[in-house]
Every structure is written in C-alpha cells, then in structure tokens.
Amino acid sequence: MSAARVKCPTCGRSIEWSEVSPFRPFCSERCKLIDLGAWLSEQRGIPGETSPPDSGESPAPSADDVDSPPRAPK
Ligand SMILES: [Zn+2]
Numbered sequence: 001m002s003a004a005r006v007k008c009p010t011c012g013r014s015i016e017w018s019e020v021s022p023f024r025p026f027c028s029e030r031c032k033l034i035d036l037g038a039w040l041s042e043q044r045g046i047p048g049e050t051s052p053p054d055s056g057e058s059p060a061p062s063a064d065d066v067d068s069p070p071r072a073p074k
Contacts, residue, residue, distance in 0.1 A: 010035045 004020035010031035015021045026032040
C-alpha cells in the first residue's frame with residue numbers, strides 16, 4: 001500500500017503521511033515549531049489589538065516584587 005503524501009504547511013515540502021514522518025503534517029520538528037510560533041504570534045502577538053483586561057498597574061503582587069525594592073514616597 002502507498003502512504004498518502006502531504007505538503008508541509010511551513011516549507012511546502014512533500015512528506016509521507018506515515019510513521020516515517022512523526023511531525024506530520026510538518027516535515028520536521030523545526031517546521032512544526034515554526035508554524036506553532038507563527039500561530040501563537042498571530043493569536044497573541046498583536047500589539048494594541050487585544051489588550052490585557054488589567055490595564056494599569058500590575059494586578060497582584062508576585063514573586064517579582066521580592067527583588068524590587070519598595071519605592072520611597074516623595
Ligand atoms: Zn517543512
């Protein structure tokens with residue numbers, strides 16, 4: 001039987017849709033990560049398009065505040 005062939009969405013390279021292509025539909029892990037990164041940047045990486053709900057100061061104290069010294073009031 002012949003395995004179906006698909007094109008890698010990232011680079012367009014034709015790969016075999018079978019166990020020999022563990023990263024299908026991508027040709028390699030690299031292309032998979034590239035496509036994933038592009039997708040994430042499209043979803044979240046749009047500056048100004050989707051602003052976080054907490055606009056202003058940081059909503060809650062976190063572990064980061066430990067390192068920063070307290071600001072002295074003027
Ligand atoms: Zn590829």
